[in-house]
Amino acid sequence: MALPDFEAWAIFARVAQAGSFSRAAAELALSTATVSKAVSRLEARLGASLFHRTSRRLALTETGRAALEGAARIVAAGEAVEADVQTGAREPRGLVRLAAPMSFGLAHLAPRLPDFLADFPQVSVDLHLSDAQVDLVGGGFDLGLRIAALSDSSLRVRRLCGVRRSLVAAPAYLARAGRPGHPRDLARHACLGYAYLPNPERWHFTGPGGEVAVAPAGRLRANNADALTPALLAGFGLAVQPDFLIFDDLASGRLERLLPEWSPPPIALNLVMPPGALRPARVVALIAFLERQFAAAPWAS
Known part of the structure; x- marks a missing residue:
């Protein structure tokens, strides 16, 4: 044959x-x-x-x-x-193509990449940033970072850390519109929406009374969570945002966490890879670097 x-x-x-x-x-x-x-x-x-x-x-x-x-x-x-x-192949070399969400990539991934490039001078990184879920195999990517509750697929997945999401608003908005006491109260509030949620037409919360779904309504929706920040800080509404975006604003008091006993569905920062167990040394090196960087991030849960 x-x-x-x-x-x-x-x-x-x-x-x-x-x-x-x-x-x-x-x-x-x-x-x-x-x-x-x-x-x-x-x-x-x-x-x-x-x-x-x-x-x-x-x-x-x-x-x-x-x-x-x-x-x-x-x-x-x-x-x-x-x-x-190959001779000397244990020293990583060559190009790694990496896909990541836009806001997370700009705020937390890109600032860390210089350390990786310094540690591995023969490795290059082609970074693709988009909140849309890219096709790793069809796009020729070696690795991807995804922040979600992942569905079953043929991709190999490695969980790096949990990502907490919180309902937040600026003090100015709360002074004008009041504080919600229950997720159902959000029907009377201005909600700033993120378009890439699995179901952007419904916000889900789990808390003392079980699970509650509400239909958010507001004047702004965006396909990038960072784009909601100016309107959020200016007091135009409240939003469900990942803690890696709002960590500093919460610490400074520019934003306040609401309904802390109610939680949106859990999500995680995941490293996803095309099928197969064998990876070039350059890819293995970046995987290990990302694991070290994000396993103990201050916003991780």
Whole structure:
């Protein structure tokens, strides 16, 4: 039985991640014709198309989407094996692609990365910041940080720490609108909303009376939690915010924690990785660094 066409699978994975035959060819230092022939060779072997090709766009077919995860796993395993056997490979080197939420990345991840770069001078980091959940495999990422209660998936997950969320408001807002005594009172308050909650139309709390869901209403919703901070501090409403964003404002009194006996659903800072157990040394080094940095953060729960 013939061996799998490992080279063609690796080229297919790079084309899918780059979204272009020419870009993949440039990244691999191959000709576009060589890249195209490798994908065509693989398609002929499979008896199915992996891409929809037009003059303007390249998109994965259903077969291509189903094959991409396995192809990315083959490439990662090959990189890890080579890294383990190459001379001097125990010293991490090369590029790590890392995805993280925007607000957390700016406030807490980016300030720590210089220490990592200083410790590992042969490692580079490509940091992608977005509150939208990116496709790690399809986007070619080595690691991702996600702050959520994660659903089941094929990704490998490592929990770094719990993240407390609190209902907060500025003293000026409370002086004008009063303090809610129960989550149901929020129906009468101006609520500043975060669009990327699992269900932004409902805020859920658990406390002495069990679980309560309320429908928040207010004049501002944003897809980035930092964008709510100016309106929150100016007294335009109250919001449920993660403690890593409001830690300093709570300590200074610019914000006050409300309904402390009622808690939103628990979430955590998670490190997520594509499937597979083998990681290049550069990725292993960044994983260990992130674990050390965030296991005992002052805002962690």
